[in-house]
Amino acid sequence: MCRGSRGRRPERGAVAVVVAILLTVLVAFAGLVMNVGHSRMVRGQLQNAVDAAALAGAVKLNGTSAGVSAARAAAVAYAGLNVTDVNTSVVIDPDADVQVGFWDFTKSKDAAFTPLTGSAADLPYMVAVRVIAGRQASRSNAVPVWMAPFLTTASGMDVTAEAVAVGAGPKTNSKCALPFVIPSCAIDPTFLACCAASPPPPGTTSPCDTPVDFVLQSQFANNNVDTIGLTALTSGSANNAAFRAMVADPNSCPQGTVGSTITIQNGNNFNKPFYDDLTNWLAAHNNQGEVPVATMTGCPSPTFNQTATLAAFATVTVTLQPWSGGATPKFELKGQIHCASSSATAGGPWMGTSSQTGLVR
Numbered sequence: 003m004c005r006g007s008r009g010r011r012p013e014r015g016a017v018a019v020v021v022a023i024l025l026t027v028l029v030a031f032a033g034l035v036m037n038v039g040h041s042r043m044v045r046g047q048l049q050n051a052v053d054a055a056a057l058a059g060a061v062k063l064n065g066t067s068a069g070v071s072a073a074r075a076a077a078v079a080y081a082g083l084n085v086t087d088v089n090t091s092v093v094i095d096p097d098a099d100v101q102v103g104f105w106d107f108t109k110s111k112d113a114a115f116t117p118l119t120g121s122a123a124d125l126p127y128m129v130a131v132r133v134i135a136g137r138q139a140s141r142s143n144a145v146p147v148w149m150a151p152f153l154t155t156a157s158g159m160d161v162t163a164e165a166v167a168v169g170a171g172p173k174t175n176s177k178c179a180l181p182f183v184i185p186s187c188a189i190d191p192t193f194l195a196c197c198a199a200s201p202p203p204p205g206t207t208s209p210c211d212t213p214v215d216f217v218l219q220s221q222f223a224n225n226n227v228d229t230i231g232l233t234a235l236t237s238g239s240a241n242n243a244a245f246r247a248m249v250a251d252p253n254s255c256p257q258g259t260v261g262s263t264i265t266i267q268n269g270n271n272f273n274k275p276f277y278d279d280l281t282n283w284l285a286a287h288n289n290q291g292e293v294p295v296a297t298m299t300g301c302p303s304p305t306f307n308q309t310a311t312l313a314a315f316a317t318v319t320v321t322l323q324p325w326s327g328g329a330t331p332k333f334e335l336k337g338q339i340h341c342a343s344s345s346a347t348a349g350g351p352w353m354g355t356s357s358q359t360g361l362v363r
Contacts, residue, residue: 055076061169102117179235179248189316235262240266260313262311297313
């Protein structure tokens with residue numbers, strides 16, 4: 003019996019080693035799970051903070067340097083209302099962690115934001131706020147690593163979050179799009195060629211920055227004598243229902259994007275209900291709006307039943323003659339055409355932003 007007992011001792015020792023290894027692995031795995039879960043919790047708390055901070059900052063942007071300063075201050079204040087790990091306040095630097103700049107809706111989200119310096123020329127383009135926050139070693143507030151001796155020599159983990167919100171830009175300069183279309187061949191070709199060139203970056207100027215004045219006498223008629231067309235600012239259906247939908251609500255602010263393809267109709271079906279909706283909309287907007295300029299040839303009587311590229315916007319004052327029987331009324335469009343970047347929408351200095359503040363990244 004003594005021999006049998008002595009023969010089992012090496013087996014017991016081997017089992018003990020295996021159990022020790024398994025316990026170490028289990029403890030390390032448990033620590034890893036706990037740390038991953040903890041870091042994700044902290045990241046979610048940081049994300050809430052930067053989302054709130056970016057939105058609060060974007061609301062303050064108004065095309066002025068004071069608005070930029072207010073945006074930074076609001077971002078810092080709203081971030082500070084949040085905590086991570088119950089009692090660690092979210093602290094951000096108004097200069098290093100809050101960036102104000104331009105958001106280009108035509109680019110991917112990773113490349114759409116461009117920080118700007120805040121010069122006078124930059125101010126109309128400063129419509130977005132980017133906020134970064136973190137629990138990092140460089141900030142002396144890294145997230146502690148539980149069971150660090152079993153997992154790593156580091157005592158803390160870096161966790162970060164960021165958000166970008168876009169505001170409505172300088173609202174005082176905004177106009178809304180009308181369902182009319184001006185053919186590009188009716189505008190100075192030299193000016194349009196300048197507009198078609200690659201737009202200068204925000205903060206710089208070009209010869210195209212000076213708008214061109216124009217007066218356009220217009221009337222909807224047959225294809226042979228058209229001087230103006232209609233569009234719903236999409237590549238889809240172009241009919242009275244779509245046109246009326248743009249102006250049916252006097253408080254609506256239709257938008258369109260330079261570079262997009264739009265379907266154009268000659269306006270033969272322009273009728274009294276559409277005329278009434280248009281009259282009400284113009285009265286609510288002081289008879290002013292943005293009219294798209296489409297790339298077209300064949301002036302003075304181009305063919306409007308086609309699709310074309312939206313090349314620019316013209317800021318116009320509309321004079322609409324009274325409706326008289328079944329005759330189609332004449333229009334006078336008087337205003338200025340200005341070059342716009344490829345991301346511009348109706349609204350001038352909105353430069354591609356939406357009409358409401360919101361998170362975009």
